[in-house]
Amino acid sequence: MDAALDLVAKKAPFSSLSLREVTKRAGVVPTAFYRHFPDMSALGLTLLDESFRTLRQMMREVRQQELPNERMIRGSMETFFTYVRNNRTHFLFVSKELYGGSATMRQAIRREIRLFVSELAMDMARFPFLVRVNAEDLQMMASLVVNSVVALTQEMLELDEDDEAGQHEMLIMAEKQVRLIYFGVAQWRSDVPPRT
Amino acid sequence: MDAALDLVAKKAPFSSLSLREVTKRAGVVPTAFYRHFPDMSALGLTLLDESFRTLRQMMREVRQQELPNERMIRGSMETFFTYVRNNRTHFLFVSKELYGGSATMRQAIRREIRLFVSELAMDMARFPFLVRVNAEDLQMMASLVVNSVVALTQEMLELDEDDEAGQHEMLIMAEKQVRLIYFGVAQWRSDVPPRT
DNA sequence: TCGCAATGTCAACACTTGTACACTTATACT
DNA sequence: AGTATAAGTGTACAAGTGTTGACATTGCGA
Numbered sequence: 001m002d003a004a005l006d007l008v009a010k011k012a013p014f015s016s017l018s019l020r021e022v023t024k025r026a027g028v029v030p031t032a033f034y035r036h037f038p039d040m041s042a043l044g045l046t047l048l049d050e051s052f053r054t055l056r057q058m059m060r061e062v063r064q065q066e067l068p069n070e071r072m073i074r075g076s077m078e079t080f081f082t083y084v085r086n087n088r089t090h091f092l093f094v095s096k097e098l099y100g101g102s103a104t105m106r107q108a109i110r111r112e113i114r115l116f117v118s119e120l121a122m123d124m125a126r127f128p129f130l131v132r133v134n135a136e137d138l139q140m141m142a143s144l145v146v147n148s149v150v151a152l153t154q155e156m157l158e159l160d161e162d163d164e165a166g167q168h169e170m171l172i173m174a175e176k177q178v179r180l181i182y183f184g185v186a187q188w189r190s191d192v193p194p195r196t
Numbered sequence: 197m198d199a200a201l202d203l204v205a206k207k208a209p210f211s212s213l214s215l216r217e218v219t220k221r222a223g224v225v226p227t228a229f230y231r232h233f234p235d236m237s238a239l240g241l242t243l244l245d246e247s248f249r250t251l252r253q254m255m256r257e258v259r260q261q262e263l264p265n266e267r268m269i270r271g272s273m274e275t276f277f278t279y280v281r282n283n284r285t286h287f288l289f290v291s292k293e294l295y296g297g298s299a300t301m302r303q304a305i306r307r308e309i310r311l312f313v314s315e316l317a318m319d320m321a322r323f324p325f326l327v328r329v330n331a332e333d334l335q336m337m338a339s340l341v342v343n344s345v346v347a348l349t350q351e352m353l354e355l356d357e358d359d360e361a362g363q364h365e366m367l368i369m370a371e372k373q374v375r376l377i378y379f380g381v382a383q384w385r386s387d388v389p390p391r392t
Numbered sequence: 393t394c395g396c397a398a399t400g401t402c403a404a405c406a407c408t409t410g411t412a413c414a415c416t417t418a419t420a421c422t
Numbered sequence: 423a424g425t426a427t428a429a430g431t432g433t434a435c436a437a438g439t440g441t442t443g444a445c446a447t448t449g450c451g452a
Binding site: 177 | 291336337339351369372378380
């Protein structure tokens with residue numbers, strides 16, 4: 001059932017998608033829909049949950065494989081982006097819902113993203129050269145990293161599915177950008193004058 | 197006419213929006229729509245054009261006011277974000293269309309964004325400490341800056357319209373993030389081993 | 393003041409939409 | 423083997439959809 005619904009986010013955004021189209025795609029009569037979900041928005045939330053449950057698990061694995069400094073960025077980016085490619089439809093769905101979905105959807109996705117940011121901030125707090133950075137700035141750095149990766153992910157989703165060259169380019173770009181950010185992080189002091 | 201259509205992007209994404217809703221909101225009979233646009237997607241493209249024409253002009257002004265290093269970041273961010281607040285509906289529209297719109301819409305928006313990136317890259321090329329950075333990396337840095345600002349803008353649009361505290365927080369965050377990136381930029385050398 | 397172009401109105405059409413209700417079929421469990 | 427539960431079918435309806443063609447009103451330039 002969900003299978004046919006994944007094929008959904010391929011073209012139109014979820015919001016402009018009728019119950020009947022879904023059931024037609026699933027090869028089933030419209031009224032059969034209600035046997036599974038009371039509502040279209042319920043379907044949406046279920047899809048969202050399904051998307052993030054597996055993503056969270058993957059992120060946990062990435063976080064645990066402790067690698068030395070430089071290798072870490074490259075490795076994380078690589079596993080993340082191949083994961084994206086293997087779950088293309090789910091990411092397409094989430095990407096469109098982030099800004100185009102209902103209020104509850106958007107908030108749910110933002111909550112998940114904030115969670116990733118916090119976890120990254122915690123990981124970064126263990127870096128020895130970041131002891132002089134206060135918690136707020138740590139959060140700000142982590143959100144910068146996450147936002148950039150998200151943006152690049154969305155850009156990659158815009159590419160053709162089998163444009164391997166383009167996707168590889170995105171990966172390299174992501175790695176460079178994150179490394180660049182880390183250069184900046186190493187330089188940062190939380191006590192510079194606010195200059196307001 | 198366009199006035200009533202701006203009030204449109206306040207709730208639903210443009211794609212899931214009927215011709216009749218628009219005309220009703222405009223206080224006009226459905227068929228009158230065709231006197232102005234042949235099509236809903238034509239309306240969308242017009243709205244898009246309207247949004248970016250003024251934006252481009254503003255960006256040009258920001259680019260010309262040459263300020264010394266530190267002041268520049270703060271100043272640019274300030275004028276940009278107040279511009280966003282003053283054109284809230286337009287940005288809401290564009291933000292939703294970036295990922296939720298039709299293929300032609302998305303491509304049009306991406307083209308505009310790439311244009312901003314290129315212009316920023318050109319400006320950055322004039323910095324004395326960036327002579328050792330090749331063109332490709334310049335592009336990558338500029339896109340990092342633009343992506344971050346875009347992400348923060350979208351986050352700000354999620355806030356309540358008159359949550360001034362929250363919006364100010366976004367502004368400060370944006371300034372910090374861009375400054376952080378510039379720290380990294382100052383450290384960058386294009387000839388580090390690619391480590392592939 | 394006339395006339396014409398722009399803008400708006402009305403009625404009607406063929407479709408699609410979400411949902412309710414009453415049945416039928418398949419699956420699983422004692 | 424028999425039955426309860428889950429899943430699917432068919433019909434129906436009221437409401438909303440885009441688009442048509444023929445007609446009415448406005449406003450501005452000659």
